[in-house]
Amino acid sequence: MKKLLILPVSVCLGLFLQAQQPRMPFIVYIDAFSLKLIGQAFPLKNSFHRIDTALHSNFPAPVKRLLTHSSGLAVCFKTSSPRIAAKWCVTSRKSGNNMTPIVNKGLDLYIRRNGVWEFAGVGRPDSVCNEFVMAQNMDNAEKECMLYLPLYDEVKSLFIGVDSGYQIISGKDPFTKRVAVYGSSVTQGASASRPGMAYPARLSREMGINFINLGLSGNGTMEQEVADMVAGIQADAFVLDCFANPSPEQITERTAYLVKTIRAKHPHVPIIMIQSVFREIGNFNLPVREMVRRQNENTFKEYQKLKLAGIKNLYLIPGDDLLGKDHEGTTDGLHPNDLGFDRMLKVIRPAITPVINSIP
Amino acid sequence: MKKLLILPVSVCLGLFLQAQQPRMPFIVYIDAFSLKLIGQAFPLKNSFHRIDTALHSNFPAPVKRLLTHSSGLAVCFKTSSPRIAAKWCVTSRKSGNNMTPIVNKGLDLYIRRNGVWEFAGVGRPDSVCNEFVMAQNMDNAEKECMLYLPLYDEVKSLFIGVDSGYQIISGKDPFTKRVAVYGSSVTQGASASRPGMAYPARLSREMGINFINLGLSGNGTMEQEVADMVAGIQADAFVLDCFANPSPEQITERTAYLVKTIRAKHPHVPIIMIQSVFREIGNFNLPVREMVRRQNENTFKEYQKLKLAGIKNLYLIPGDDLLGKDHEGTTDGLHPNDLGFDRMLKVIRPAITPVINSIP
Incomplete structure (x- = not known):
């Protein structure tokens, strides 16, 4: 009796649920490649890159x-199944010590209810292949689902499971317009607690816009060849959150090339620069x-020079208040935690909303 | 040249710092047991339990x-050293998939500046023993330091290091009064991003009060023998955040014993019950x-019965709004992330501040 009483409540709940559902149906899995994948800069066949x-x-x-890495990618589907499961494989690389395995290698499921993504x-990972x-x-109402993939690992395979007897059908991209966000680890989502909490993903859900995550942890440094690729993306706007990784000198050397290359290929789209978080x-x-002070100083100077050079529809969001003032907004002193990301959004969202809304 | 340009900025910074400080002093370590340890319910000699x-x-x-587990424990010391390091050993147990290794097995350093803990x-863990x-x-001004220990592991040894030529001396407990917080994994700190972000630790820094962390992940279930221990703590107030783990029936069976046992040993101290987070x-x-609805319903009923039974100075903080309304405040659907904890504090802090301040 005593032993029973000390069972954690999760176990109790499990037993309770088992008792409630004596004949649990088995789960039927289908390959996620047969479902709508969103978040890729360029559509790729059978790849979560x-x-x-x-x-x-x-x-x-x-x-x-x-x-x-599958940062920012999500699989869209519909089902009425009361249960949704996943089997997926990632690499054997160790999770970062500043990240949860869930954000690094796990999955994050949202369902749209009354028009709102909730x-x-x-999906908790414990190994290379997980279920x-x-x-x-x-x-068992029909649900519109969006499953975010891991932010910091490569997904080798993904199968989505529903109760036998229920269908799973491909969804469609729930978002309009496309905004490419090129940046650092902060853009990629370190150190959100789960994939859907990366700030571009939150912006997508809250604004209904497709923010494409091109965060490159430690490597968002505006090399010409990468700038050329970014500029080649079919996007309605560009967010450049890439001033945390390059040195102050690299910012001076490289920003103009990136902005002008985007402008050459997209004569009218908004280009929004965001200074580095503190x-x-x-x-x-x-x-x-x-x-950081010099990075942001040089970012501001480049912004001014580009404005003077006649680049229109160019914006700069200052970095000063992105994480608030109490120094509690990071996981490790470098990467925002979910509180820091929430504070970033309180600055970024009102700044970009009128700009994005003005896109025809 | 190209290869150099693509070095991440952290490496560049490292090289820069090396160039600036060609003769880095070596680090001298001292055993943390020679320094002031705070956060234990009962003082223990040479133990981080x-x-x-x-x-x-x-x-x-x-x-x-x-x-x-060393949840809520912190080492207090003073030094003028420009560099502070640690060597520590924990167990080989795997980190939780809903936690960063930093919060699970790592360290979190705060320094008091102008009266504020910043x-x-x-300390990032990568193994059983870490440096x-x-x-x-x-x-190199003198700094008052507070080093939080891991929230979800046992610390086997801890040494704190400063630059040779600098002293490290024991600090004193920076907080007044003692508030024991008995609860669940949420109390213990899952899933904050680092040890100092557990909500009792944040309350301590923000209110200047010693909140003693007695969170017991999955096991804050009010057994009589545990209730007896909790009631034996010399505390100026008790926070009971232990209604997430017990079943609704256990809440009905056990709450009165816990509250009355505390009241018997502490005739006048405030006792603050917090309903479970959603x-x-x-x-x-x-x-x-x-x-959860039934847990919180039964918690409310017990609170009412205890008030009717004449227990004075008993309070209840409702659970409804602890995590906000957008469902984004958890890491895994069960445990608050730093955003969820921040929202909890926005409810808990104003509720308990007048109560705690009224303690003579």
Whole structure:
């Protein structure tokens, strides 16, 4: 009796649910490649990479590797199944010590209810290949689902499962317009707690716009060959959140090329630059503080020069208040936690909303 | 040249710092047991456990194991060293998939500046025994430091390092009064991004009060023997955040014993009950939603019965709005992320501040 009483409530709940559902149906899986995949800069057949890196042999090796990560990608489908599961395989690379395995290698399920995307459950990874029931005991109304893929790993395979007897059919892209966000680890989503909490993903859900995640952890440094690829994306606007990784000197050397190359290929689209978030270790680490100050100073100077050079529809969001003032908005002094991302959105969303809304 | 350009900025910064400081002093370590340790319910000699579990052979095994975790403990010291490092060993247990290794097994350094505790850096774990420079390139003014220990592991040893030529001396407990917080994984700190972001730790820094973390992941279920221990703590107030783990029936059976036992040993201290946070998987999972509703309903009934029975200075904080309404405040549908914790504090802090301030 005593032993029973000390069972954690999750176990109790499990037993309760088992008792309620003596004949649980088995789960039938289908390959996610048969469903709508959103978030890729260029559509790729049967790949969860963000870019076909085979087309870019001149990219730096870390950039190529990072573009194989499924950051910002999501699978859209509909089902009435009361239970939604996934089987997926990622690489054997170790998770970052500043990330949850869920955000690094896991899945994040949203369901649209009354027009609003609401969190429904996660896929927890424990190994290279994983199987997890993300949501269960739901009603059996038809649900429009969006499943975010891992932010910091390559997805080798993904199967989505529903209760036998229920259908799963492909959804459509729920978002309009496309905004390419090129940037650093912050853009890629370090250190959100789960994939759907990366700030471009939150912007997509909240604004109904397709924000394409081109965050390149530690490597959002505006190399010409990468700038050429970014400029080649069919997008209605560009967000350049790529001033945290390059040195202040690189910012001076490279920003104009990136902006002008985008402008040459897209004569009228808005281009929105975002200064680097404050690196909170710089609260006490004096050279880090000075480096961020110089990065943002040089970013501002480039912005001014480009405006003077006649680049229209160019905007700059200042970095000063992106994480608030209490220094609590990061996981490790470098990467926003979900609180930091929430604060970033409170600055970024009102700044970009009128710009994005003005796109025809 | 090209290869150099693609070096991540952290490497560039490293090279820059090396160039600036050609003769970096070596680091001298001292045993953290020679420094002030705060956060233990009962002072323990040479142990980073929260409770001496050898004194409680009748506790359930998971409770005993969880009480060896260093959740809420912090080491206080002063130094003028521009660099602060740590060597520490934890267990080989795998980190949770809903936690960063930093919060699970890592360290979190704060420095008091102008009377305010400010984040300074983390200790990143990568193994059982770890060594990490948490802050560097600081000015050499004397700094009052507080180093939070891992929330979800046992610390086997801890040494704190400063630059040779600098002293490290023990600090004193920076907080007044003691508030024991008995609860679940949410209390213990799942899923904050780093140890200092657990909500009792944030309350301590923001209110200047010693909140003692007695969160027992999955096991905050009010067994009589645990209730007896909690009631034995010399505290100026008790927060009971223990209504997420027990079943609704257990809440009905056990709450009165816990509250009355505390009241018997502490005739006048405030006792503050907090209803369970909403479990966000219950947004679609109907039995989970119903279970949380019943947990909170029964908690409210117990609160009313205890008030009617004449228990004075007893308070209840409703659970409805602890995580906000957008369902984005958790890491995994069960445990708050830093955004969820921030929202919890926006409810809890104003509710408890007048109560705590009224303590003589």
